Amino acid sequence: MQATESVKVPDGKLVRVEVTYDDTIEDIEITGDFFLEPPEALADLEAAIEGHPAAASATDLETDIQAVEADLIGFDAADLATVTVEALQ
Numbered sequence: 525m526q527a528t529e530s531v532k533v534p535d536g537k538l539v540r541v542e543v544t545y546d547d548t549i550e551d552i553e554i555t556g557d558f559f560l561e562p563p564e565a566l567a568d569l570e571a572a573i574e575g576h577p578a579a580a581s582a583t584d585l586e587t588d589i590q591a592v593e594a595d596l597i598g599f600d601a602a603d604l605a606t607v608t609v610e611a612l613q
Contacts, residue, residue, distance in 0.1 A: 525545055528543075529607050533599045542555075546578065547577065554570055565593065569594065569604065580612075581609070
């Protein structure tokens with residue numbers, strides 16, 4: 525299955541995810557008008573989410589997102605985790 529969801533973070537940026545999943549998150553593409561430092565960390569954020577069960581909680585995803593060495597500018601790990609869970613529902 526495939527799903528797309530987006531969120532406009534209050535006082536922040538737009539974060540959009542496109543998720544391909546079955547029992548697990550097979551692939552995720554994160555886009556939006558946010559910034560990352562370093563920019564290459566986007567692939568690491570996507571890898572941190574992929575492989576999780578499709579029924580994963582936002583808390584589980586947030587923990588792995590926070591483990592990525594990156595400065596998220598205009599959104600935070602909780603925002604990304606929440607929009608991912610919303611896409612899966």
